[in-house]
Amino acid sequence: MKNKKKILIRIGSMRHGGAEKVLVTFLKNLPEDKYEIDLLLNLYSGKYLPEIPSWVNVLYLNRGEMITTNRPQDIPKKAFRVIYQGLLKRFPSLLYKFILKNKKYDIEFAAIHGFRDEILDSPLRSSKKIIWIHNDLRKTEFHNYTDDEICRFFGFDKILVISEYIQKDFENLAKTNKERQKIVRIYNPLDTRDILCKSLQPVDIETVGLPIFLSVGTVFPQKGFDRLLKVHKRLLDEGCFHRILIAGDGYDFENLKKLRSELGIENTVELLGFTDNPYPYFKAADFYVLSSRYEGYPTVLFEAVTLQKNIIATEVSGVREMLLEGELGLIVENSEEGIYQGMKKALASPQLFEAYQSRLKNYEMPFNLDNSVKSIMNIIDEL
CATH class of the missing domain: 3.40.50.2000 (Glycogen Phosphorylase B;)
Known part of the structure; x- marks a missing residue:
């Protein structure tokens, strides 16, 4: 297929979390001839790595398992990762030049809320930007977002939310109809x-x-x-x-x-x-x-x-x-x-x-896998 849309997707790793599982399910159910996808991981690790389709190009900043301890022998590697990733976040032009080889993307996609700034600070001003919100941002593992911090997400062209509760929270903060129209509720792809x-x-x-x-x-x-x-x-x-x-x-x-x-x-x-x-x-x-x-x-x-x-x-x-x-x-x-x-x-x-x-x-699911994937594809295609 000619003129495939070029898409950059960013996520931390492919560890065994809900967002990672949803992402790999989504990728596995995309037609492989429709898009050109680069998946950029901060850390090349995780149980879902083998499930990524072979046609998806996987890039990474670091290799190896996540370091969750503070053992003396682990501190140098842990410190290097933090400094290296922090440097590329602060100076995104270095990332786009040396890791992404100056590739021009049509879509830049943050697969979790934690990559808000990395995508919004992209030097590619012409790309359309999407974020996938999987959590109640008022109560997250390391940081509870304020109204002002949540409003920064309106810098994206589309905000995918996975529940009515999160949708209403964003809608209450939207100041214009244009901002409201950016919010789209998408049921997570689930292969029943x-x-x-x-x-x-x-x-x-x-x-x-x-x-x-x-x-x-x-x-x-x-x-x-x-x-x-x-x-x-x-x-x-x-x-x-x-x-x-x-x-x-x-x-x-x-x-x-x-x-x-x-x-x-x-x-x-x-x-x-x-x-x-x-x-x-x-x-x-x-x-x-x-x-x-x-x-x-x-x-x-x-x-x-x-x-x-x-x-x-x-x-x-x-x-x-x-x-x-x-x-x-x-x-x-x-x-x-x-x-x-x-x-x-x-x-x-x-x-x-x-x-x-x-x-x-007697219950029938309010969605199916095909509909969820098609909904996200429609958003990508229309941007």
């Missing part, structure tokens, strides 16, 4: 057929006749796994016996293992680490628990809905929208006490979840 197929694979889970609660996600404080373990201990002490499975890895993994040991719950909590196919665990579990402190639009809940799991979810951004105001699952207060009350209800009165199951069996 692939989820259902992968869930059928066998998995070795010890079954001892106890209810199993599953939670899946990158092991960051955001996900609230520490709250989940404390609630688990409290329920065990009350004689409400059950098991916990947590699938995921991240910089807080060792702290979570330490907490499990301190609470004396090693025999009833299994930390599975990262798995590229968590869906058999969904299938084996009795309940799915979202214990997050905040989210943007927790895609994992759609995976739980696809597999018709009994759901308990803290009230964070996107949950009411996804669970139809509590029609498809139990929404609890966003606190340790809320998680405790929800899990206790599940253990004491599991029959209360039969109504959710009935609705889940």
Whole structure:
């Protein structure tokens, strides 16, 4: 195909996070003859690297795994990465000259909110600029954005948001119709057929006749796994016996293992680490628990809905929208006490979840993979 649009996409790495999974799903479902895509990573690492289509050109600033410790032997490499990336961010013309070889892009695309400045400060003034917002910016891992900071996102030509909650936040800050028209809600691409197929694979889970609660996600404080373990201990002490499975890895993994040991719950909590196919665990579990402190639009809940799991979810951004105001699952207060009350209800009165199951069996997703990908393609094509 002649005159392919040239697109630069930026993201930190291809680690096992929700935004990274969504991006690779999007890329895998693009027609390979339509666009010329360069994917620029700050760090060439992550579990999703092998899934990037071969026709996507992958560039990077550094190689190797993410350094999450401050061991003396790691400090020089960590310092070099920070200084090098900081230099290229401060002087973007160096990046575009030496890494990107002065290539002229039609579209520059920040795949997560953290690359706002890198794209807006691009020396390519003629390129159209898109950003994909996956989180509630009021509550992010390292920084809570103010109104003024969020308004800077209106420098983009299109702002893709993944939930009604985030959309309304941006719309409330928009000063003109032109700014309002930049905001587009896009459901995350989710391959339900692939989820259902992968869930059928066998998995070795010890079954001892106890209810199993599953939670899946990158092991960051955001996900609230520490709250989940404390609630688990409290329920065990009350004689409400059950098991916990947590699938995921991240910089807080060792702290979570330490907490499990301190609470004396090693025999009833299994930390599975990262798995590229968590869906058999969904299938084996009795309940799915979202214990997050905040989210943007927790895609994992759609995976739980696809597999018709009994759901308990803290009230964070996107949950009411996804669970139809509590029609498809139990929404609890966003606190340790809320998680405790929800899990206790599940253990004491599991029959209360039969109504959710009935609705889940008849529920049709409000989107499909093809529509989500086509929506983003339309935005790219029209810019």
